[in-house]
Amino acid sequence: MPGTSAGSRRTEFAIVDPELGDRDWASIDPVRVRTSKGVRHRFTPAMYLWQRTRSHVWCESQEERWEVLWLDYGGQVERLWAQPLAIVFGHGSRLSGASHTPDFLAQFTDGTYGLFDVRPANRIDDHAELQFSESANVCADLGWHYRVLTGHDRLATQNLNSLSASRHDRCMPPPEIGAVILAAARDGITRGDLCRVASPACPPLACAWIDNLAWRRLLLLDLGDVFNSDTEFTTSDRALTGAAA
Structure with a gap:
């Protein structure tokens, strides 16, 4: 070899x-x-x-x-x-x-x-x-x-590619805001509502924070579904148990 x-x-x-x-x-x-x-x-x-x-x-x-x-x-x-x-x-x-x-x-x-x-x-x-x-x-x-x-579902791949734009450390939410986001998503919440919870004064500011948590698998979503403001996020078990991101 x-x-x-x-x-x-x-x-x-x-x-x-x-x-x-x-x-x-x-x-x-x-x-x-x-x-x-x-x-x-x-x-x-x-x-x-x-x-x-x-x-x-x-x-x-x-x-x-x-x-x-x-x-x-x-x-x-x-x-x-x-x-x-x-x-x-x-x-x-x-x-x-x-x-x-x-x-x-x-x-x-x-x-x-x-x-x-x-x-x-x-x-x-x-x-x-x-x-x-x-x-x-x-x-x-x-x-x-x-x-x-051998490949993945095309829509899921495109959605994951969108999340990956926020995978960098600069998109990580401050610890106190990250805790608020994860707490709000325990029972499931839409992307739009989660943005408003994380940043009431400017909801779009929270998009990168949410996507970063999803990329790190601390928030779960259905990647095979249409990705928009109605996409539902749920806090993952690894986030609830304090597993490292």
Whole structure:
């Protein structure tokens, strides 16, 4: 399995085994390999700001950016790198001699690692199925997770993208106002009413505060529904129990 490290800027090869999987990949700080063609579907590749590490993640397609957005929102991935390594399938593999560059390497909040591939469900053909299956086998040998990300509901994704505009720390409400918002939403309340509760003198001022709490999963809403002033927010269990955002 070849990969590149930031310190040496050279390609390094290693045999897949549990010892390789147990290495501290975060300290290696891998550089993306980028073997795919990119720039597809009229999408200009973009750098997504990964909030947890204040670093950027390269996205080669709009589908990749949407999946990175959902991974960021999910809160289970601590660090994410784009195309930092490649898998060369060896003897015994149905793809012996071929190689594959997974889209993302992730370090999860529990310290474990995993690989992600991004492919819309309607574009997974027999070859892709085989490639993903063999990649999953490699991850099993490494002791890593593996998952193919196949997309989400379009409306839910657009709503989440709207919330993400307020994910930055500058949009966090002052602690005393955040407590008022969470208390008001215990039994459910519309977005419009919640804005008026949080900022009676200027309700629009509260929009970013509410969206920030929703992005941090302290407020719950139905992302699959139309997002407007009538959208209902409810305080999440993790907010009620004092779980960290």
